[in-house]
Amino acid sequence: MEFLSWSPDYDLPHPLINAQHQALLAALNAFAAATAADSEADPTETLVFLTKYTAEHFKDEERLMAQANYPHLAEHRAEHVALFEEVEDRVQAFIIDGDATGLLDFLRAWLLEHIGGADRQLAAYLFDHT
Template sequence: MINWKDSYDIGVEKIDCQHRQLLVKLNEFFEACTNQQGKEKIEETLKFLKEYTLEHFSDEEHLMQDIDFPELAEHRKTHAEFVKTVLDLEESIKSKGVSVLSTIKLNRTLTDWLLNHINKCDKLIGQCIASKGNQAV
């Protein structure tokens, strides 16, 4: 279980709300895995991630364009890699079925995304906005 920390906020309510929503789903998946129900929860979690990434990444990338974020291209690439990881995992589950390995992989992917991407990369968006005096949002 990962608790939301204020330090994860980037200072844009819409994006921060979406990030918190992801953490809720991540924790639901963690809890299911802890209760030996990860296999049952994985398809629901992947479905959520596909929908979430479409909306969230679009919102985030539009924001980055609006603020002339200098690392937009790299950030887009990272988003695309995450989507590919989710789709590859979904395809693997469709062809091979749900396994302990697939639940572990999703667990690691989501944890890494939260701790590294949101807490490090997305924080740069907030810093960029703050450096411009919050005029961009």
């Protein structure tokens, strides 16, 4: 069973953002699967991919915001910066203690909160203004 399945509730009206969110969720599921006791995959490798992809996704959203003169760019970017810093801290903690539970719960919560909050607001604006 997947750690976090995609739901139509998470769909946003912007094809690129939506596709990247689905890929983020898939990367999170790959990490969760790699942390299972019987897994032969390397959790750290999947986590490196997840963090790199997150950074790219944030950059792409920030480019879209700048191109569209999005009025909430500064707040949205600040949310990305804070999220990424916390992800990095928690990844370091995972590498040291090997306990994935806290990191997985944190990743699931922020993904859903950020997609359903700031990203939903952004996608609606882009839908109306581009």
